[in-house]
Amino acid sequence: MIINAQTKLDINQGFKVEAGPGAGKTEFLVNHIKHVIQISEKLNRTRKIACITYTNTAVETVLKRLGKSVSNRVDVSTIHSFLYKNVVKPYCYFLPKEYEVNIQKFKGHNDPIVINAYMRKWLENTDLKGLKNPNTKNQILRMPDQSKALQNWLLSMKTFYESNNIEFHCDHNKAKTTDPNSENITRIRNSNLNILQEELLNYKKIYWKNGHIDHEDILFFSYILIKKYPFILTILRAKYPYFFIDEFQDTSQVQAFIIDEIKKEKCIVGVIGDKAQSIYGFQGAQVSLFENFKVDQLNSHTILENHRSTYQIVTFLNNIRKDINQKHCNEEENIPVSILVGERNKVFLEATSICNNELITSLSRDNIISNAMKNSIEGNNLDKKLLEKFKEIDSSKQRKNFIFPLIQAVELAVNTKYKEALKKIEWLYRENENPKKHALYTLSNIINNYSQFKQGALMDFYNALSDVLDVKLPGFRKGKIKDFYENTMYHDLAICVNIVDDISSHITIHKAKGDEFENVLIIGNKDTVNLLKQPDLENNEEQRIFYVAMSRAEKRLFIHFDHLSDIDEKSIKKLHDVDIMRLQ
Numbered sequence: 092m093i094i095n096a097q098t099k100l101d102i103n104q105g106f107k108v109e110a111g112p113g114a115g116k117t118e119f120l121v122n123h124i125k126h127v128i129q130i131s132e133k134l135n136r137t138r139k140i141a142c143i144t145y146t147n148t149a150v151e152t153v154l155k156r157l158g159k160s161v162s163n164r165v166d167v168s169t170i171h172s173f174l175y176k177n178v179v180k181p182y183c184y185f186l187p188k189e190y191e192v193n194i195q196k197f198k199g200h201n202d203p204i205v206i207n208a209y210m211r212k213w214l215e216n217t218d219l220k221g222l223k224n225p226n227t228k229n230q231i232l233r234m235p236d237q238s239k240a241l242q243n244w245l246l247s248m249k250t251f252y253e254s255n256n257i258e259f260h261c262d263h264n265k266a267k268t269t270d271p272n273s274e275n276i277t278r279i280r281n282s283n284l285n286i287l288q289e290e291l292l293n294y295k296k297i298y299w300k301n302g303h304i305d306h307e308d309i310l311f312f313s314y315i316l317i318k319k320y321p322f323i324l325t326i327l328r329a330k331y332p333y334f335f336i337d338e339f340q341d342t343s344q345v346q347a348f349i350i351d352e353i354k355k356e357k358c359i360v361g362v363i364g365d366k367a368q369s370i371y372g373f374q375g376a377q378v379s380l381f382e383n384f385k386v387d388q389l390n391s392h393t394i395l396e397n398h399r400s401t402y403q404i405v406t407f408l409n410n411i412r413k414d415i416n417q418k419h420c421n422e423e424e425n426i427p428v429s430i431l432v433g434e435r436n437k438v439f440l441e442a443t444s445i446c447n448n449e450l451i452t453s454l455s456r457d458n459i460i461s462n463a464m465k466n467s468i469e470g471n472n473l474d475k476k477l478l479e480k481f482k483e484i485d486s487s488k489q490r491k492n493f494i495f496p497l498i499q500a501v502e503l504a505v506n507t508k509y510k511e512a513l514k515k516i517e518w519l520y521r522e523n524e525n526p527k528k529h530a531l532y533t534l535s536n537i538i539n540n541y542s543q544f545k546q547g548a549l550m551d552f553y554n555a556l557s558d559v560l561d562v563k564l565p566g567f568r569k570g571k572i573k574d575f576y577e578n579t580m581y582h583d584l585a586i587c588v589n590i591v592d593d594i595s596s597h598i599t600i601h602k603a604k605g606d607e608f609e610n611v612l613i614i615g616n617k618d619t620v621n622l623l624k625q626p627d628l629e630n631n632e633e634q635r636i637f638y639v640a641m642s643r644a645e646k647r648l649f650i651h652f653d654h655l656s657d658i659d660e661k662s663i664k665k666l667h668d669v670d671i672m673r674l675q
């Protein structure tokens with residue numbers, strides 16, 4: 092059935108809602124929860140709705156949208172926090188003795204870590220005669236590169252569930268390290284890793300004995316406890332008559348097993364997801380689990396709307412995707428999607444200029460690129476020099492001390508960071524009687540005049556300030572300071588301020604999941620080119636990652652390539668109506 096975020100579903104039925112990006116899945120979830128709270132007779136002070144989201148940020152978003160008045164009727168949490176609170180913590184006394192868990196030291200769960208001393212202890216105390224050159228036990232213990240490669244492998248550890256059996260597995264591709272000086276790569280052989288894999292439970296026990304529990308351990312222990320003590324499920328169902336799970340496409344096998352068990356009796360389970368946005372394969376997520384989640388035909392729904400992006404972005408996304416054809420709902424001005432080819436810094440500055448100095452969020456495939464992006468933009472000499480020149484040229488300390496924070500405040504405010512913006516101005520008025528009131532008055536007046544100075548010179552900004560500030564800033568005589576104010580564009584200085592203040596954000600695509608940004612610059616690679624030429628979202632996770640990235644854009648979408656061959660350009664143009672610009 093085709094629905095939208097406002098559709099009121101039968102609260103006594105489980106459901107599966109599938110929808111593309113920006114469809115309002117979170118909106119639907121929040122509305123459905125409110126609807127259940129309003130009319131359900133199954134809820135009371137102790138019986139609540141369980142709402143499972145994928146990240147802590149998503150937890151906050153849902154809680155915020157639900158509002159304070161109803162949030163005490165719902166437990167919104169990640170699957171790990173939910174299982175910790177409801178399964179592992181209350182029943183840890185039932186964990187089999189063989190796991191050697193030190194329950195007295197049990198204090199929550201953390202990100203996985205590798206403690207070198209524990210790793211060495213494990214190697215030393217385990218019979219690993221089968222390990223062969225070049226990775227014998229002694230070699231790993233003695234050679235720092237081998238130890239590092241093993242640490243990287245251990246850090247990739249995940250629970251692995253198959254045919255009613257749960258184990259820990261590590262990713263063999265991660266068992267390597269690169270020497271930063273020589274670029275030499277040290278790896279541990281797969282045959283040796285297979286031997287080490289057999290001993291992982293003993294490795295884990297060292298951590299458990301010392302009270303170190305990570306997120307994967309929570310899944311492992313939950314599985315063990317639920318399997319051995321099914322009464323835990325009965326208690327869970329009694330406590331949570333409704334169970335709603337967002338982003339179900341990124342569910343792992345163990346999570347799906349637990350949800351399936353809960354669903355078997357008297358519990359209403361609803362799942363929401365988008366298989367084209369499944370991007371956590373490396374963490375064990377399997378898109379097939381969403382596809383195989385069975386509900387009656389009548390309870391299977393699709394949302395076809397896209398409330399986030401402009402017509403042109405939605406059309407662009409529709410050309411990539413075969414299973415759902417989204418309808419755009421955002422009536423904002425339409426701006427073509429642009430492909431910018433050239434050196435990254437230049438592309439970023441060009442995109443910033445096209446956006447009239449609005450915030451651009453760059454999205455990169457991995458941390459190395461997003462950090463490089465950050466460093467190269469922040470380290471861009473031209474920009475920094477302009478800022479330094481401003482500080483050096485303006486000999487009036489008072490004027491300088493006002494102009495710079497006020498540009499910061501304006502840029503923060505236009506990027507909707509009002510609280511931070513007000514803080515900057517409050518500092519300027521710290522000696523006054525009511526700094527907050529002064530700051531609010533000043534900021535709202537400057538923003539009212541934004542259109543007058545945003546395309547003008549720094550002098551226009553100065554003039555706009557003179558009308559609204561509670562203090563009188565020094566004026567100008569003829570000379571280099573006045574020339575600088577007249578010949579420097581507000582917009583150029585504001586870019587530097589943004590960059591120095593890190594308002595501009597450069598993040599990885601995985602970090603951006605579930606979020607949205609007005610202007611997006613994708614740092615593309617060959618997978619991005621392939622996605623644009625021959626989309627295959629169903630079978631290619633790398634392509635899905637870039638699809639997620641592109642679908643974060645509300646107003647403007649830019650895609651950057653270092654190079655783009657003429658043949659690729661032709662193929663892309665065949666499928667998409669995009670502007671392609673090559674920067675010299």
Ligand SMILES: Nc1ncnc2c1ncn2[C@@H]1O[C@H](COP(=O)(O)OP(=O)(O)OP(=O)(O)O)[C@@H](O)[C@H]1O
Pocket residue numbers: 096097110111112113114115116117118119365368398399604605606607642
């Ligand atoms: N019915 C609606 N009317 C107007 N705006 C809406 C509606 N539903 C959602 N929105 C807005 O559209 C944007 C996208 O909504 P939401 O984040 O819920 O989508 P989503 O399906 O969870 O997206 P994604 O899967 O891409 O993260 C948000 O800014 C939200 O406020």
